[in-house]
Each structure stands twice: as C-alpha cells, then as structure tokens.
Amino acid sequence: MAVLGTAFTAHPVGAVRPFVTDDARIVDKGQVGVETFGQLATSEGEKPGFSLRSLQGIGLTDRVELTVGVLGFEYRDRRAVAENLIVQPKVILHRSFGALPSASVSAGTIIPISGNRQRWNNYAMAEASWYLFANPDGLDPYDCWLSIYLNGGAKGRYDAGLGGRQTSKPFWAVGFEVGTLVRQLRFLAETFNGDPFEFAEEFPAFQTGFRWYKNQDVQVDLAWKGVNAGHTGDPNDHWDYSLQLGLRIVFDAFR
Numbered sequence: 194m195a196v197l198g199t200a201f202t203a204h205p206v207g208a209v210r211p212f213v214t215d216d217a218r219i220v221d222k223g224q225v226g227v228e229t230f231g232q233l234a235t236s237e238g239e240k241p242g243f244s245l246r247s248l249q250g251i252g253l254t255d256r257v258e259l260t261v262g263v264l265g266f267e268y269r270d271r272r273a274v275a276e277n278l279i280v281q282p283k284v285i286l287h288r289s290f291g292a293l294p295s296a297s298v299s300a301g302t303i304i305p306i307s308g309n310r311q312r313w314n315n316y317a318m319a320e321a322s323w324y325l326f327a328n329p330d331g332l333d334p335y336d337c338w339l340s341i342y343l344n345g346g347a348k349g350r351y352d353a354g355l356g357g358r359q360t361s362k363p364f365w366a367v368g369f370e371v372g373t374l375v376r377q378l379r380f381l382a383e384t385f386n387g388d389p390f391e392f393a394e395e396f397p398a399f400q401t402g403f404r405w406y407k408n409q410d411v412q413v414d415l416a417w418k419g420v421n422a423g424h425t426g427d428p429n430d431h432w433d434y435s436l437q438l439g440l441r442i443v444f445d446a447f448r
Contacts, residue, residue, distance in 0.1 A: 210228045210230055210246075210248055210439060211230040211232070211400075211414055211416045211418075211437035211438075211439040212368065212381060212383060212400060212402075212414065212416060213366055213368075213383060213385050213388050213389070213398075213400060214342045214343075214344055214366040214367065214368035214383045214385060215299065215318075215320050215342070215344055215366075216295075216320060216322045216340070216342050217285065217286075217287075217294065217295035217296050217297040217320040217321055217322040217342075218285070218295065218297070218322065218335065219250070219252060219256070219257070219258035219283055219285055219297070220250055220251070220252040220258055220443050221252050221255065222252045222253070222254050222255050223252060223445060223446065223447040224251070224252045224443050224444065224445055224446060224447075225249060225250070225251050225252075225443070225444060225446040225447075226248075226249070226250040226251075226258075226260075226441070226442070226443040227247065227248070227249055227441070227442050227443070227444075228247065228248040228250075228262075228439060228440075228441045229245075229246070229247045229248075229439065229440050229441075230245075230246055230247075230414070230437050230438060230439030230440070231243070231244065231245045231246075231437065231438050231439075232244045232245075232246070232435050232436070232437045233435060233436045233437075234433065234434070234435040235433065235434050235435070236422065236431075236433045239269075239270075240269065240270060242267060242268060242269035242270075243267070243268045243269070244265060244266065244267040244268070244276065245265040245266060246262070246265040246276055247262055247265055248260055248261075248262030248279070249261055249262050250262075250283075251446070251447075255285075256284055256285040257282065257283070257284055257285075258282070258283045259280075259281070259282050259283075260279070260280070260281040260282075260283065260301075261278070261279065261280055261281075262278075262279050274307050275306045275307045276306065276307075277303045277304060277305050277306050277307070277314075278303070278304040278306055279301055279302070279303050279304070279390065280301065280302050280304065281299055281300065281301035281302075282299065282300065283297055283298070283299035284297060284298050284299070285297045286298065289324075290324045290327065290334050291323075291324070291325065292323075294321040294322055294323050294343075295321070295322045295323075295324070296319065296320065296321050296322075297319070297320045298317075298318070298319050298320070299317070299318060299320065300315070300316065300317040300318075301315065301316050301317075301389070301390075302314075302315050303315065303390060309354075311352060311353040311354040312350055312351070312352050312353075312354075313350070313351040313353070314348070314349070314350050314351075314390065314391070314392045315348070315349045315350070315351060316346065316347065316348040316349065316364060316389040316390075317346050317347055318344050318345060318346025318347070318364060318389065319344070319345055319346055320342070320343070320344050321342075321343045321344075322340065322341065322342050322343075323339075323340065323341040324337045324340050325337055325338065325339045325340065325341070326338035326339050336406070337370075337372075338371065338372040339369070339370070339371050339372070340369065340370040340371075341367075341368075341369045342366075342367065342368045342369065342370075342383070343366075343367050344364070344365060344366040344367070344385075345363075345364070345365045345366075346363075346364050346365075346389075347361045347362065347363055347364055348361070348362060348364045348387070348389045348392055349361035349362070349392065350392040360392075362395075363386065364385075364386050364387070364389050365385065365386050366383060366384070366385035366386065366389075367383065367384060367385070368381065368382060368383025368384075368385075368400075369381070369382060369383075370404065376406075377405060377406045377407060378403060378404070378405060378406075379403065379404040379406060380401075380402075380403055380404075381400075381401065381402055381403070381404055381414075381416070382399070382400070382401040383399065383400050383401070384396075384397070384398065384399045385398050385399075385400075386398070387420070388420075394420055395421070396421075397420075397421050398418075398419065398420040398421065399418070399419050400416050400417065400418040400419075401416070401417055402414060402415045402416035402417055402437075403415050410442070411440075411441070411442060412440075412441045413438075413439065413440055413441075414437070414438070414439040414440075414441070415436075415437070415438055415439075416436075416437045416438075416439070417434070417435075417436055417437075418434065418435045418436075418437065419432050419433070419434050420432065420433050420434075
C-alpha cells in the first residue's frame, strides 16, 4: 500500500479501522480511501491467529461514501480462511468544527464468503464527532488536539436457515483521540458494545493505542483490543486479545 500511496496525491483520513468507533467523516468526491490492517489475535486455550484485512471507500458525492472491504484472510490452526465481504454506504448530515458535532449515518451488510453462508450480519448506526483545538496553521481542519467520537445504533444477524429470521441488538461506541507532547503522536482509547462487524461480540470490549500522524498524507495506527468472550457470568469466562497495525491512505482517483 505504500507504493500505491506514492502514486497519487494523498489526503488524511479519520478515526476508522483498526479502531472500531467510527467518525462523522467521509473521503471527498472522487477520492478513494484505503485502510489496511493486520492482526495478531490470542484466545485462551487456542493458538494465536493472524489476519490481514483491507477496507476501500470511494467518495461518490460530497456527502456520500461507499465502502467495500475486509477483503483478506485469517490464518489459524494451520488453515487460511477467506474473510467476509462488507458493503457500507455512509452519508454526512452535518459538518462542523468546534462545540457543535459533525453528524453522519451509515449501514452495512457483511456477506459471508466462508463458514456458514446462511448467516448475514448487518448494522445501522449514527455517528457524532467533535473536532476541538485545531492546529493553528489551518491547513487541515481535522488535525486537532482533541477529537471525540460517539456511535449509536443496532447490529443484527439474518439467518436464512431459520426461514429468514432477523435478530437485532443495540450497538454503541465511544472513543477519543488526544495529542501528546510529540505533535505527530496521538493517543486513542475507546469502549464499545462489541464490534458491529461481529454480531456475537458484546460489552465489555475496549481498544487503545497510538496513531502516528506522519503528515496529512499518511497515518499509521497501533492498537490493543480486548473482548470478553463469555458474557455468561461463568467464572471460566475469558478475554480474547489482539494486537493490530494499520496503514491509512486516501488518494485522488476520479478527479
């Protein structure tokens, strides 16, 4: 992806994968955003698993973005399994900087490529973002000392094997991004009611890490994620953990 990034004029992207809490922002019309992230996951009693994923979003208009992604694979127990395919439209309702939040809505469908192909996960949510204390040079309004992200909605599962049964439950997420003593290094933390891509995941779940804002062209993320794997109250419940490294680039493609 680094080669791809040097072939076009790049622009910054917002608080998205590998972090779960989404921001109220899309790429500009005619741009393509590429978010690629690898993961090392550990689960109690199992060998570590590896995965590589990628999201590609295109700005259809100044307010509408279409994302297609999580094209990749997971390697666990000497088996490589294709990841599911995600299709997500996202619409900006309001852009703002300062005390008033930016707002957007999005909805997604997870199309099974491997495993049980009769189960289609889905989600719909609203996103609000506050961008506070922008860099005084004024070149990038999203280059802020403090950003706050809030998501709310629902995630569901459609089971074609049960006669077309749809099951849904609430989804929420809250996170923030704050500057450090080194201007290009930001600290991020979030908690959420399970990943919207993963229907079975529930609260408590968290993720924390750092973002290297190299410049307005390139961002690199390092994140540590923890998810309670039981949710049953049983004393044998355990936590699953993962370490993720992500690269984000946006480039002009259709201008």
